[in-house]
Amino acid sequence: MEKEISDPTLTVSGQRGPASHERRIQIIKSAHEHFLQYGYKKTSVADLAKAIGVSSAYIYRFFESKQAIGEAICSVVLGKFVVALHELASSDMSASNRLRKLYITLLDMSLEMFFNERKLHDITIAAVEERWCTTTQYHQTKYEVITKIIQDGRASGEFERKTPLDEVVMAIVETLYPFSHPILLQHPILLEQSEPEVLHQRAIAVSNLVLRSLAP
Amino acid sequence: MEKEISDPTLTVSGQRGPASHERRIQIIKSAHEHFLQYGYKKTSVADLAKAIGVSSAYIYRFFESKQAIGEAICSVVLGKFVVALHELASSDMSASNRLRKLYITLLDMSLEMFFNERKLHDITIAAVEERWCTTTQYHQTKYEVITKIIQDGRASGEFERKTPLDEVVMAIVETLYPFSHPILLQHPILLEQSEPEVLHQRAIAVSNLVLRSLAP
Incomplete structure (x- = not known):
């Protein structure tokens, strides 16, 4: 009675660039910490960029939007x-x-x-x-x-x-x-x-x- | 197999004065409309008093607090x-x-x-x-x-x-x-x-x- 079950890897929208890029993973980690501390709704991509020490443009090279970062987390x-x-x-x-x-x-x-x-x-x-x-x-x-x-x-x-x-x-x-x-x-x-x-x-x-x- | 069931009349805290007082019922009705339009959280007793055309003190003659009005509704x-x-x-x-x-x-x-x-x-x-x-x-x-x-x-x-x-x-x-x-x-x-x-x-x-x- 084996039944095929969907792939456990979750598809996430709005992601850009290579998934395993070191900077990309660092952004997710920093964003995670930032959201934990200040909350998701109150944080903008500009806030995140400032906290991580990169430009917003740099973040947008990996994520289409704040939601794309939220989805990754x-x-x-x-x-x-x-x-x-x-x-x-x-x-x-x-x-x-x-x-x-x-x-x-x-x-x-x-x-x-x-x-x-x-x-x-x-x-x-x-x-x-x-x-x-x-x-x-x-x-x-x-x-x-x-x-x-x-x-x-x-x-x-x-x-x-x-x-x-x-x-x-x-x-x-x-x-x-x-x-x-x-x-x-x-x-x-x-x-x-x-x-x-x-x-x-x-x-x-x-x-x-x-x-x-x-x-x- | 009849079982005693609690009285359907709900007890409400923070109420003052006679329950059937005309003004009291009017305050509940006006507060209800005001909350429907502006939301409960955003409304103060002072806002309510102004909207109804009475003083805050007058409202406090019937209700201990905003919560008491909310409870009545x-x-x-x-x-x-x-x-x-x-x-x-x-x-x-x-x-x-x-x-x-x-x-x-x-x-x-x-x-x-x-x-x-x-x-x-x-x-x-x-x-x-x-x-x-x-x-x-x-x-x-x-x-x-x-x-x-x-x-x-x-x-x-x-x-x-x-x-x-x-x-x-x-x-x-x-x-x-x-x-x-x-x-x-x-x-x-x-x-x-x-x-x-x-x-x-x-x-x-x-x-x-x-x-x-x-x-x-």
Whole structure:
């Protein structure tokens, strides 16, 4: 039941010049630090150029716009999620256990991102709002991984086969949002209201509910 | 299996003077219109007083703060949700149909609020962020209504009785967020990405999944 899953490398728009150029990577790193400190929305390409000690024109040799730099950073962050999802999909665990682990993995990675890189919040929000291609690919991966797990569980007899596959996958994607959607989860106050342990309890309760719904 | 459900009247903090005072109601109405036009966050009590044609001191005779006015407005909006939830909980429909309708009711009311009162967005967000007591009561009602529906369904034999009731209710509350959480749903771009019909499809898919999980 192997299913082809999209390439984990995220395509990023607005990039120029060789991807591995030393200066290009340096710009991404400096921009990342700058955004962490001052926020994405408040920073212009001119601010960045000044902070890095190059001209704006020089930055434009590598990136079409501020968004292109944001996308490069976002693709690193979301790239980690995509890799983790792929690893989970192709692991040796039963389909039930992979599905259970999907909730905890997404929650833990989201919490880690939130606590360690709180200032990336507005990059993530901008990515969602402006539909950067990186987020589209992340969502596509999520769909593909869930589809694979359900198909495997149907093949192994763990899951029922009556409900249309698309409907099951669509519903499961929705049930993951409270544990992985940047707007919901990274909303600072929501997290402060909910301790990580409580979020874990809820994620487990939802994955149990989903597994009961899949019983043959 | 009748269960006592909390009073639909929402308690609102920071209110002064008689609740039915004509001037008080007029201030709420004017403030509502002013917030719709200019947004909650950008308006001060002094702005409001000027717009209504009274002194700030006069407003403070009825409300302790801007938040107290916001809460009064919010309680009107959320009060509609609370009434609808109560009606649903005590309707004649089977527990399964009530649960199914819960998703559609919350989605439809949220969409209506979103499209008709888009500028109330920041009042709702402020209410969630600052934990106004109105939202706490709304969440409590949601828990109570879901608990009642599950208990009724267990009593009638529609739903399984093995899983702890608390766990089932906790999980169902989570699955409702994508269709009713103001931050997720009212986020303008999210809604633009998702046509109401698509949101309906998803709500139905999730309610079907939840009902499969409840099968005895």
